[in-house]
Amino acid sequence: MLTLRGVARxxxxxxxxxxxxxxxxxxxxxxxxxxxxxGKTTLLRLALGMLRxxxxxxxxxxxxxxxxxxxxxxxxxxxxxxxxxxxxxxxxENLRIAARLRGCExxxxxxxxxxxxxxxxxxxxxxxxxxxxxxxxxxxxxxxxRPRLIVLDEPSLALDPSSMIVLRTHLRRRxxxxxxxxxxxxxxxxVARIAGGIDVMxxxxxxxxxxxxxxxxxxxxxxxxxxxxxxxxxxxR
Amino acid sequence: MRAALALAGRTLLRSSVGLVATLxxxxxQAVLLAGMAxxxxxxxxALEAKLGPAASQDWDGLLSSAAQxxxxxxxxxxxxxxxxxxxxxxxxxxxxxxFALPVARGTIAIAKVLVMIAWGAALSLALVASIAVLGLxxxxxxPDAGVLAGLARQLLLGVLLVPTAMPVAVLAxxxxxxxxxxxGGIALVVLAQVGVLAGAGRWLPPCIPALxxxxxxxxxxxxxxxxxxxxxxxxGLLHRxxxxxxxxx
Numbered sequence: 001m002l003t004l005r006g007v008a009r010x011x012x013x014x015x016x017x018x019x020x021x022x023x024x025x026x027x028x029x030x031x032x033x034x035x036x037x038x039g040k041t042t043l044l045r046l047a048l049g050m051l052r053x054x055x056x057x058x059x060x061x062x063x064x065x066x067x068x069x070x071x072x073x074x075x076x077x078x079x080x081x082x083x084x085x086x087x088x089x090x091x092x093e094n095l096r097i098a099a100r101l102r103g104c105e106x107x108x109x110x111x112x113x114x115x116x117x118x119x120x121x122x123x124x125x126x127x128x129x130x131x132x133x134x135x136x137x138x139x140x141x142x143x144x145x146r147p148r149l150i151v152l153d154e155p156s157l158a159l160d161p162s163s164m165i166v167l168r169t170h171l172r173r174r175x176x177x178x179x180x181x182x183x184x185x186x187x188x189x190x191v192a193r194i195a196g197g198i199d200v201m202x203x204x205x206x207x208x209x210x211x212x213x214x215x216x217x218x219x220x221x222x223x224x225x226x227x228x229x230x231x232x233x234x235x236x237r
Numbered sequence: 238m239r240a241a242l243a244l245a246g247r248t249l250l251r252s253s254v255g256l257v258a259t260l261x262x263x264x265x266q267a268v269l270l271a272g273m274a275x276x277x278x279x280x281x282x283a284l285e286a287k288l289g290p291a292a293s294q295d296w297d298g299l300l301s302s303a304a305q306x307x308x309x310x311x312x313x314x315x316x317x318x319x320x321x322x323x324x325x326x327x328x329x330x331x332x333x334x335x336f337a338l339p340v341a342r343g344t345i346a347i348a349k350v351l352v353m354i355a356w357g358a359a360l361s362l363a364l365v366a367s368i369a370v371l372g373l374x375x376x377x378x379x380p381d382a383g384v385l386a387g388l389a390r391q392l393l394l395g396v397l398l399v400p401t402a403m404p405v406a407v408l409a410x411x412x413x414x415x416x417x418x419x420x421g422g423i424a425l426v427v428l429a430q431v432g433v434l435a436g437a438g439r440w441l442p443p444c445i446p447a448l449x450x451x452x453x454x455x456x457x458x459x460x461x462x463x464x465x466x467x468x469x470x471x472x473g474l475l476h477r478x479x480x481x482x483x484x485x486x
Binding site (some may be wrong): 081097100102 | 239240241243244247248251254255329330331333334335336337338339340483484485
């Protein structure tokens with residue numbers, strides 16, 4: 001569903017990502033873990049064509065992301081960055097517009113309002129929402145068209161516990177139905193509950209994988225990052 | 238394209254930017270024209286000297302003053318709205334959601350331009366209506382065929398504001414800033430003034446609509462056709478910018 005092969009991208013000033021090889025298969029939830037600035041968001045942006053790679057290739061549903069046809073792009077649901085919602089529009093208007101842009105019936109918005117517990121604020125302008133509710137709108141907007149490839153950056157940010165359960169249940173169900181899900185998160189407990197595989201990022205590279213069912217995920221994550229930092233520090237320049 | 242048009246149209250209709258700009262341009266022009274007419278009626282020799290041919294207290298004077306105000310004030314107002322509809326995607330963070338969509342970003346940008354052109358036409362109708370009402374209130378009598386032709390010229394002048402202001406959309410995308418686009422609008426007004434003073438008015442698209450509306454000799458339909466060519470060239474550039482957009486800032 002999603003493949004990155006040898007992808008690299010350098011920003012002005014030197015930071016960036018390199019040697020990214022990643023495959024997210026249908027029917028799986030894959031998580032990206034790493035410290036702030038490790039390159040997780042850059043990887044997700046590359047996966048969605050928000051950044052063009054300096055090297056390597058990104059494919060979604062078998063197509064190069066730069067030339068993917070509308071039919072393939074219709075199957076993508078993403079939230080990387082701020083929720084896709086216009087402040088002057090109501091929650092319902094935002095969901096209907098997002099559905100139309102994805103080529104899906106605007107009435108999908110009604111089901112999304114119900115799923116994400118947004119009926120009470122359906123007529124409220126987006127700019128008046130709390131950050132937690134705004135995040136729910138963003139997730140509803142990204143997922144309402146039942147995409148087969150889901151890419152989310154820190155989806156549980158600002159969510160209340162009941163919304164986190166909705167998110168977890170929804171992603172798991174979509175994966176069971178055959179969707180491929182890639183999420184970045186710093187919420188280890190959340191990742192452990194939903195992800196089938198975890199890739200660790202550090203200093204712009206994917207440095208290995210973790211077992212989400214391992215007993216102390218946090219310790220394992222930090223140990224992996226520390227080991228990578230030491231290896232890089234000892235490497236002759 | 239329909240989804241992109243719905244997005245651009247709905248956001249413009251629901252935002253305060255479009256409404257405030259429309260009211261500011263239409264009411265601002267009406268108040269300015271009424272104030273000038275009343276000052277001339279009281280006999281203000283300084284204003285009379287400044288206005289030149291526009292100082293005549295009749296339909297011709299009113300239309301001449303309106304054309305000049307629309308060119309400068311209208312251009313600034315339109316630039317602000319055009320800049321907003323483009324750069325707001327970056328300022329409000331909604332640009333992230335425009336990637337990996339079945340609707341191409343270039344299509345979304347062109348839809349914004351088309352919606353702006355439609356808004357510009359509605360704005361121009363409101364401007365012409367306000368001028369007609371003002372002329373009647375000032376006692377200039379029922380408009381004859383010549384005045385109606387003048388009002389039609391004024392209508393086209395207003396319609397051409399958005400196409401003339403197209404560079405600000407490109408500038409706003411390049412800098413991803415509402416302020417940069419607005420500054421571009423000011424630059425266009427200055428360019429129009431300098432262009433006329435330098436004698437390049439009939440070839441420089443930002444000058445052409447006003448000179449044509451004022452009936453300046455040598456500025457005819459041929460010159461006027463340069464405006465859609467100018468707008469199409471900038472729209473092409475805008476389309477390319479949006480197609481190649483990256484979230485790298």
